[in-house]
Amino acid sequence: MIFITGKFAWLDHAPVRKYVAARELVHNHRIEMVDLRLPRELSDHLGFYLDVKTSIEGKYVKATRPIAVDQPVSAGELAERPDMQVPNTVHVIVFPLPDLRIINLLDAGVSVALVGQDPDSKPDQKKDVAIDATVHALLCDAPSNAGAKNCAAILQVPKERSQFVTKNLTGLRLVLRSDPQLTVH
Secondary structure (H helix, E strand, O other): OHHHHHHHHHOOOHHHHOEEEOOOEOOOOEOOHHHEEOOHHHOOOOOOOOOOHHHOOOOEEOOOOOEOOOOEEOHHHEEOOOOOOOOOOEEEEEEEOOOHHHHHHOOOOOEEEEEEEOOOOOHHHOOEEEEEEEEEEEEEOOOOOOOOOOEEEEEEEEHHHHHHHHHOHHHOEEEEOOOOOOOOO
């Protein structure tokens, strides 16, 4: 009886009530349930005493230091909206993501490129353009009853290229920057 009482008294310890990070969570990362898991110490317990998932899911990491794997994730470290402070050298562009498969590959701080044809080039000499950008944050609506959600990437684009991107946004596609075939013009 003493052992059982002691074990349940141990559950009152604050970190036990927190989900832990399943992977490193960086500043402005939008929390999804796949980013969280039950603490290892609780593998033989039910999770009824954990934070309510809705107090964490869809929120953004506001800590400037990443939350390491297996570290508790508390609502106090999260914000309703991403931090929108950016350096003076960039402009923020909202880039719709109609193909939701790419969302799992994107995160705050990931280097991407906006690729498309240069509309200012001559018709017989169309050339491709790749503009470097960095994902600042991902914005997603709450899933609808049908399970679909609308998402957009908030991108940091160099100021000198932001007017071109804004003007040609519908003709550009987003690709991960690790593609060695891309050249920036």
